[in-house]
Amino acid sequence: MSLIELNGVAKAYGDLLALDDVSLSVAAGEWLSIMGPSGSGKTTLMNLIGALDTPTAGTVVLDGHDLSRASARELTQIRRQTIGLIFQKFHLIPQLTAIENVMVAQYYHSLTDRAEAFAALERVGLAERADHLPRQLSGGEQQRVCVARALINCPKLVLADEPTGNLDEENEAQVLRLFAELHQGGTTLIVVTHDPAVAALGGRTVKLSHGRIK
Amino acid sequence: MARSFFFTQLRAAVFRRRSRAIAAALAVAVGTTTLTALTSVALDLHDQLARQLRAYGANLVVTAEAGRLDAAQVAAADTALADAELVGQAVYRYENAQLNWQPVELLATDVTAALSVRPYWDISGELPGANEVLLGRDVAELTDTGVGDEITLLPLDSTALTGVPVRVAGILVSGGAEDAQIVANPATAVELFGQPDAVDLIEYSVVGDPQPLARALQQQGVQAAVVKRLEGSQAQVQQALGALLWLVAALVLTLMLLCVATTTLALVAQRQGEIALRKALGASDQAVRREILAESVTLGVLGGVVGAGLGLGLAALANQQVFGHPLAPQWLLLPAALVVAAGVTAVAAWPPVQRARRVNPAIVLSGE
Ligand SMILES: Nc1ncnc2c1ncn2[C@@H]1O[C@H](COP(=O)(O)OP(=O)(O)O)[C@@H](O)[C@H]1O
Numbered sequence: 001m002s003l004i005e006l007n008g009v010a011k012a013y014g015d016l017l018a019l020d021d022v023s024l025s026v027a028a029g030e031w032l033s034i035m036g037p038s039g040s041g042k043t044t045l046m047n048l049i050g051a052l053d054t055p056t057a058g059t060v061v062l063d064g065h066d067l068s069r070a071s072a073r074e075l076t077q078i079r080r081q082t083i084g085l086i087f088q089k090f091h092l093i094p095q096l097t098a099i100e101n102v103m104v105a106q107y108y109h110s111l112t113d114r115a116e117a118f119a120a121l122e123r124v125g126l127a128e129r130a131d132h133l134p135r136q137l138s139g140g141e142q143q144r145v146c147v148a149r150a151l152i153n154c155p156k157l158v159l160a161d162e163p164t165g166n167l168d169e170e171n172e173a174q175v176l177r178l179f180a181e182l183h184q185g186g187t188t189l190i191v192v193t194h195d196p197a198v199a200a201l202g203g204r205t206v207k208l209s210h211g212r213i214k
Numbered sequence: 215m216a217r218s219f220f221f222t223q224l225r226a227a228v229f230r231r232r233s234r235a236i237a238a239a240l241a242v243a244v245g246t247t248t249l250t251a252l253t254s255v256a257l258d259l260h261d262q263l264a265r266q267l268r269a270y271g272a273n274l275v276v277t278a279e280a281g282r283l284d285a286a287q288v289a290a291a292d293t294a295l296a297d298a299e300l301v302g303q304a305v306y307r308y309e310n311a312q313l314n315w316q317p318v319e320l321l322a323t324d325v326t327a328a329l330s331v332r333p334y335w336d337i338s339g340e341l342p343g344a345n346e347v348l349l350g351r352d353v354a355e356l357t358d359t360g361v362g363d364e365i366t367l368l369p370l371d372s373t374a375l376t377g378v379p380v381r382v383a384g385i386l387v388s389g390g391a392e393d394a395q396i397v398a399n400p401a402t403a404v405e406l407f408g409q410p411d412a413v414d415l416i417e418y419s420v421v422g423d424p425q426p427l428a429r430a431l432q433q434q435g436v437q438a439a440v441v442k443r444l445e446g447s448q449a450q451v452q453q454a455l456g457a458l459l460w461l462v463a464a465l466v467l468t469l470m471l472l473c474v475a476t477t478t479l480a481l482v483a484q485r486q487g488e489i490a491l492r493k494a495l496g497a498s499d500q501a502v503r504r505e506i507l508a509e510s511v512t513l514g515v516l517g518g519v520v521g522a523g524l525g526l527g528l529a530a531l532a533n534q535q536v537f538g539h540p541l542a543p544q545w546l547l548l549p550a551a552l553v554v555a556a557g558v559t560a561v562a563a564w565p566p567v568q569r570a571r572r573v574n575p576a577i578v579l580s581g582e
């Protein structure tokens with residue numbers, strides 16, 4: 001059974017058609033890579049799958065919910081329950097410590113649990129950095145906090161938009177190892193990347209060009 | 215657990231983003247300071263003005279051209295004023311005395327009579343009975359003497375070792391020369407200086423125009439001065455000043471509102487990314503609104519506490535400078551200022567909350 005079904009999806013920003021007639025099916029537990037030149041619509045696609053935005057035309061069905069018909073409140077609910085997000089620029093909240101940044105995701109999801117958040121940081125190798133503020137962490141460490149935050153609520157789907165774009169080799173390897181663990185645990189992964197080696201880790205690669213799947 | 219994390223985040227926003235938080239709190243603090251100070255001066259305006267204007271309780275003052283009034287002059291004054299309607303009248307005698315080997319001016323009068331023409335006398339303690347005196351505030355401070363103490367008075371030129379013992383019945387604050395004087399009963403003055411009929415000054419509080427009386431007295435070689443009363447204009451002055459103060463207060467309130475709204479709006483604008491992220495993580499609009507409101511009201515209350523305290527202090531200082539009289543702090547203004555500060559920040563947070571509601575979570579991915 002597929003976790004994600006896109007059917008004839010289009011997304012227009014004014015006159016600009018960022019996505020054009022995209023149909024795509026992603027099975028539960030799949031690791032999908034998305035490639036394509038800059039401006040080809042990769043992030044727009046992630047926004048639609050991630051319930052962060054709604055399509056101009058077509059349908060997006062995620063885990064049985066038709067996102068194209070959902071209200072803003074329902075989209076929030078779906079994001080909270082189903083999705084973990086990993087960003088190229090980490091997006092940690094600057095005034096919160098590493099562990100608090102993880103707990104924010106728990107807080108909006110259900111209840112905070114410090115021990116559980118600490119375990120997530122341990123899993124990404126940051127136990128001793130739990131009480132550091134983001135600015136006291138390296139880029140690789142910040143990205144691992146971001147990963148810990150994405151997996152804390154055990155989401156069915158993890159979306160990563162160029163997660164290793166800002167990392168050195170060592171940190172990239174570490175993050176990818178975490179992805180492999182998630183994949184083995186049955187989490188569905190969609191990873192946007194420019195790096196063919198990273199894309200090759202996925203079971204399938206979708207290529208976008210000018211808003212269309214090639 | 216969830217509740218405690220709400221406060222963890224609130225603390226972080228206020229204390230770990232200090233420079234921004236301070237900017238917002240400062241706007242509130244400055245506003246509250248001004249408001250509290252203005253309100254507390256405005257509330258006390260009536261009493262202060264009355265205190266000032268009552269200083270002109272007497273409207274006809276009789277003195278000799280030179281030296282003391284002689285018996286004939288006193289009699290002339292009595293005759294001239296026999297038919298006048300009087301609110302008050304008091305006879306005074308000035309003498310130079312010494313207290314603890316220091317020269318001090320002694321004012322001898324019947325204090326009850328004096329109060330009828332000098333209603334601004336503020337006496338703490340009791341009116342002096344036999345062998346009792348009032349100490350001007352400055353004298354009391356200088357000699358470290360208080361109500362109930364025994365002091366010994368001597369004429370200034372006396373070299374005697376024992377003087378006249380008197381008890382301090384009360385401390386007198388007038389804001390005028392009396393603060394540096396000792397006020398004694400006429401009998402005490404006679405005991406010290408003799409001359410039972412000595413009179414330096416007579417004050418009358420006459421109903422109506424004292425001008426004709428003054429002229430009549432002057433023809434008999436008595437110096438009679440008319441003191442213009444301001445009573446009539448007091449109400450108007452007070453009304454004008456009061457209206458002005460309230461106007462300025464309203465203006466300050468508006469400015470504070472704008473200032474806080476702008477600061478909070480800037481705060482939210484700066485944190486659009488953070489708000490988008492929170493929404494992407496599943497924060498509802500209500501959750502975001504709650505966080506922004508809590509943060510700005512907290513900053514408002516912090517600023518309000520500082521501002522209200524400073525405001526009361528400032529008002530007391532200003533009052534001391536302008537009226538020479540301390541202002542009793544109006545403690546009720548503290549909670550009132552806090553409520554206003556919290557209210558203003560809550561209202562001011564409304565546009566930023568609306569703006570935060572419109573933040574699209576998708577920008578967190580598309581970003582920059
Ligand atoms: N919010 C937006 N408003 C207007 N145009 C946008 C917006 N987001 C993306 N676009 C445009 O849509 C196209 C696809 O963008 P995007 O999905 O971010 O591409 P990619 O992630 O592949 O680089 C680009 O031309 C981009 O300029």
Ligand SMILES: [Mg+2]
Nearest residue numbers: 042043044161
């Ligand atoms: Mg992109």
